Amino acid sequence: LERSRNLSHLMSGCLSSPIVELLQTIGTIADQFLFNAFVVGGFVRDLLLRKANIDLDIVVEGDGIAFARKLGQHLGGRVREHERFGTATIILPQDLKIDIATARLEYYEYPAALPTVELSSIKLDLYRRDFTINAMAIQLNPEHFGRLVDFFNSQNDLKQMAIKVLHNLSFVDDPTRIFRAVRFEKRMDFTIARHTERLIRNAVKMNLFGKADDPRFFTELKLLLNEENASPALERLAELGLFPFLWPDLKPHLSIDRRFRHCLVQTQRSIAWFKLLYLTDRYEPWIIYLLTIMSRSSMTVLANFCDRFQLPQRNRTMLLSEKQLADNASHHLSARSELKNSDIFVAFRELHIEGLLYLMAVARKTEVKKAVSAYVTTLRHQAPLLNGDDLKQLGYRPGPPFKKMLEALLLARLDGLTSTRDDEIAFLNDYFPLSDGH
Ligand code: CTP
Numbered sequence: 001l002e003r004s005r006n007l008s009h010l011m012s013g014c015l016s017s018p019i020v021e022l023l024q025t026i027g028t029i030a031d032q033f034l035f036n037a038f039v040v041g042g043f044v045r046d047l048l049l050r051k052a053n054i055d056l057d058i059v060v061e062g063d064g065i066a067f068a069r070k071l072g073q074h075l076g077g078r079v080r081e082h083e084r085f086g087t088a089t090i091i092l093p094q095d096l097k098i099d100i101a102t103a104r105l106e107y108y109e110y111p112a113a114l115p116t117v118e119l120s121s122i123k124l125d126l127y128r129r130d131f132t133i134n135a136m137a138i139q140l141n142p143e144h145f146g147r148l149v150d151f152f153n154s155q156n157d158l159k160q161m162a163i164k165v166l167h168n169l170s171f172v173d174d175p176t177r178i179f180r181a182v183r184f185e186k187r188m189d190f191t192i193a194r195h196t197e198r199l200i201r202n203a204v205k206m207n208l209f210g211k212a213d214d215p216r217f218f219t220e221l222k223l224l225l226n227e228e229n230a231s232p233a234l235e236r237l238a239e240l241g242l243f244p245f246l247w248p249d250l251k252p253h254l255s256i257d258r259r260f261r262h263c264l265v266q267t268q269r270s271i272a273w274f275k276l277l278y279l280t281d282r283y284e285p286w287i288i289y290l291l292t293i294m295s296r297s298s299m300t301v302l303a304n305f306c307d308r309f310q311l312p313q314r315n316r317t318m319l320l321s322e323k324q325l326a327d328n329a330s331h332h333l334s335a336r337s338e339l340k341n342s343d344i345f346v347a348f349r350e351l352h353i354e355g356l357l358y359l360m361a362v363a364r365k366t367e368v369k370k371a372v373s374a375y376v377t378t379l380r381h382q383a384p385l386l387n388g389d390d391l392k393q394l395g396y397r398p399g400p401p402f403k404k405m406l407e408a409l410l411l412a413r414l415d416g417l418t419s420t421r422d423d424e425i426a427f428l429n430d431y432f433p434l435s436d437g438h
Contacts, residue, residue, distance in 0.1 A: 004147055004148065005147075005148045005155075006147055007047065007148050008145055008146030011047065014047060014050055015047070019054070023039060023056075023140050023145075024140070024142070024145065025074065025075070026039075026071060027139075027140030027141045027142050027145055028142060029074060030060060030067065030141055031142060031143075032070075033060075033062055033063075033067055033070070035060045035061055035062035035063075035067060036061040036062075036141060037060045037061075037067075037139070037141060038058065038060075038122055038138060038139050039058055040058070040125070040126065040138075041057040041129065041135075042057070043057060044138055044148075045133050045134055045158065047138075048155070048158055049158070054096065055099070056097070056099065057101070058099065058100045059101050059103050059122060060100065060101075061103045061122060062102070063086075063102065064086050064101055065086060068081065068088030068089075068090055068100040071090060072088075072090045075090065075092060076092075077090040077098075078091045085101075086101065086104065087102065088100045103121055103122050104121075104124075104125070122149060126152070127166055128173075129166065130165070130166075130170065130174070130181075131157075131165060131166070131177075131184070131196075132154040132162075132164045132165075132166060133157050133184070133190075135151075135152055135166060136148060136149060136150050136154045136155070152166055157193075161190040162191060162192075163184055163185055163190050163192045165177075170199070171199055171200060171202075171203040172203065175217075176214065176217055176219075176220045178200050178203065178240070179217070179223075179237075180220060181200065182236045182240070183223060183224045183227060183233060185233075185236065186227065186229070186232045186236065197240075204240060204245070211308075212245070212309050213309075213310055215309075217309055218309040218310065218311060221246070225285060225286035225289040226284070229268055230285065230286075231267075231268055234256070234289075235261075238256045243256075247301075247305060249304055249305075250293070250297060250301065260293075263292050263361060263362050264289075264292065266292075266360075266362065267288055267361040270358075271288060274353065274376065277376075281353065283352070283354055287319060287322065287354040288354050288358050290319060291319065291322060291323055291326070292358055292361055292362055295358070299320060302320060303316075306319060306320070318352070322351065322352060322355035323355070325350050325355055326351060326356070329347040329348055329351065329359065330363055330368055332347050333368050333371055334365050334367075334368060339367060339371060340414075341374070341379055341416075342412075342414045344379060345382075345410075345411065346411075347371075348371075348379075348380070349380075356372050356375065356376055357372075360373065360376075379414060382410065382414055383410060384406055384409035384410050384412075384424060385420070386409060387406070388406070390421075391406075394428065394434075395434055396428075401432075405428065405432055408431060408432075409424055409428070412424075412427050
């Protein structure tokens with residue numbers, strides 16, 4: 001090894017002790033198999049940057065599946081095996097996941113007759129990865145625990161904040177890496193190195209991707225749009241000439257125009273606004289960004305996008321229905337001269353947070369933006385004071401009309417027509433008199 005630095009101190013300083021112990025266990029079990037074991041990739045990169053990363057990618061020089069079985073058993077985790085790739089995933093309680101891969105010398109540029117598993121090599125495994133900063137490993141076997149394996153001067157690139165491929169065919173091998181380059185560049189405020197950028201531009205010029213039917217394109221796009229601030233990454237994709245590949249139907253967006261940029265900023269803002277208010281609520285930022293990008297397009301264009309990138313049915317349904325519902329609601333509310341809370345509630349009730357934040361970002365009318373804000377912060381949480389049991393107590397016969405009555409109570413409440421229980425009872429007496437057979 002050209003450079004050999006030991007990171008065990010850094011590891012005990014930066015990682016929680018259960019993680020350090022887990023890494024030690026992996027090394028001990030590897031010794032029993034007489035394998036070398038390493039933690040690789042993003043975990044090592046982030047450790048050197050002193051940033052938390054709990055995704056463990058392990059590479060062993062030996063039979064990764066047999067190793068994973070043993071480790072899974074030892075840790076009491078579930079093991080999912082991918083025989084064809086010699087990989088396995090161990091799922092532990094608390095969302096902890098360990099990916100295990102087998103380092104193999106087999107490589108398509110070499111004669112096919114080469115023996116495979118016997119001639120394992122961590123070096124070749126690392127060489128096949130996307131960028132130098134992701135191509136470091138830390139050995140885990142007890143005798144060498146913490147030894148940094150850096151064949152490609154990755155530490156230097158990390159210092160220089162440079163994103164560099166390991167070889168010229170990297171984007172030919174895997175064009176989805178272009179999205180990764182941009183994602184890392186913007187996330188970490190690094191720079192795609194000059195030669196690497198030239199390779200990207202060449203790949204784009206050669207129309208390397210052609211079809212987008214490799215599902216990893218969508219996976220990477222989603223990851224990019226889920227980053228803290230996706231706008232600069234989108235701008236970079238545009239600048240690298242990737243928009244015609246991403247959304248060939250969106251002629252006005254082939255370059256980022258002023259309105260498009262404005263919408264992206266608004267999207268970023270509406271997400272930040274929501275996050276501040278509802279820290280723990282779950283939502284998917286990529287959906288909001290995609291809706292924004294497609295805001296001036298028809299449903300057909302969005303559906304074409306979903307086909308082109310082979311989106312899972314669940315995602316496709318969500319995107320299409322949020323667009324339809326949000327665009328309808330916006331249209332409906334814009335046409336009204338005066339907005340009652342109940343109008344807003346009815347217009348938005350079917351929307352998820354993603355569709356609401358999209359609407360907040362792209363609506364041209366201030367009233368619509370304000371309506372979303374009111375709905376998200378207060379209206380959607382409201383409920384009548386009376387419930388089904390109360391209706392029974394009041395003498396109403398349980399049945400389907402209860403739904404209608406509770407709904408009427410809610411809308412009355414939203415519009416300020418009722419505030420106390422007595423108001424609600426009086427409201428029922430007026431609109432659903434008991435003598436009517438209710
Ligand atoms: N990798 C690659 N080419 C790809 C995807 C992944 O070479 N197209 C390699 C990289 O070495 C990467 C590792 O596989 O570090 C794990 O991939 P992933 O978990 O996607 O990347 P991370 O670097 O861990 O990124 P993140 O911080 O976003 O999790």
